[in-house]
Amino acid sequence: MIGYVVRRVALLVLTLLLASLVIYGAMQFVPGDPILAMFFPRLPSEQVYNNMREQLGLDKPFLVRYTGYLGGILSRGDLGASFKQGRPVKTIIAENIGHTAQLAVGGLLVALILGIPIGFYAAVTRHRILDNALMVIALVGVSAPSFWLGILLILVFSLGLGWFPTSGIGGFATLVLPSFTLGLYGAGYLARFARSSVLEVKHADYVTTARSKGLSERQVNLKHVFRNALIPVVTMAGLLVGYMMGGAVIVETVFGRSGLGHVLVNAITQKDFPLVQGVLLVTVSIFCTVNLLVDLSYAYIDPRVKY
DSSP states (O other), X not given: OHHHHHHHHHHHHHHHHHHHHHHHHHHTTSSSOHHHHHHTTSOOOHHHHHHHHHHHTTTSOHHHHHHHHHHHHHHHOOOOBXXXXXXXXXXXXXXXXXXXXXXXXXXXXXXXXXXXXXXXXXXXXXXXXXXXXXXXXXXXXXXXXXXXXXXXXXXXXXXXXXXXXXXXXXXXXXXXXXXXXXXXXXXXXXXXXXXXXXXXXXXXXXXXXXXXXXXXXXXXXXXXXXXXXXXXXXXXXXXXXXXXXXXXXXXXXXXXXXXXXXXXXXHHHTTOHHHHHHHHHHHHHHHHHHHHHHHHHHHHHOTTOOO
């Protein structure tokens, strides 16, 4: 077990190093000039332009800039300074990551609370009207775009019924509609996946043996079917964390919430490369860490899993 953890952590570090190289390199191909974006709508003089390039290090070769950037991260946790705001990137991220984390956790809870029970129950009631109805609902959840769903929820529950605020942050009420907007896709995805996983496990030999021992269908489902069907579902739930962090960009924009998504959109439009790199690298780090925890949870869910 310890050896497996060490190998997975080493792979995590390597993945993050490669991710930093890809993200930093991709910024070099983004069209537009960050210095001109800083001065927009005015144009700087040639001397000011050259001085800014030298000050920001944009006149140096790519490898020199990347190694300096990576060295700052490894030695001081320094993600650089924002071109537009002139503040440390890690400070800007620290100010906004809490709001995005609240939204991502809320969306994940909605996905888990709705998706897994619906999928398991649909599999148990296979070939019945309820099974078909639940899968249609799950299909709608998967197919509905987040921006459309968010606007629809605002029209119905905010403007129509007046139950929740239309935008902003600051309390549980402001988190409900964004969480459902973000989580319904995941709920539909998990429901369909959980149903398939349960149907696959239901006809396994050990489930047939459990039934032959005289266990009730409820005991068979709870002790043998559902638990063994959880491993692929937990894997997909871990992958959904990446979607929650990425989907927050759209949801935060629709609901006017501050957060990493809002910061990322502004940074892209302003050609603020250090801020874009920092937000993307933090998002990738969170996603990889969650997937490491998911891998380590397999042994607890299924004792047959050995490392």
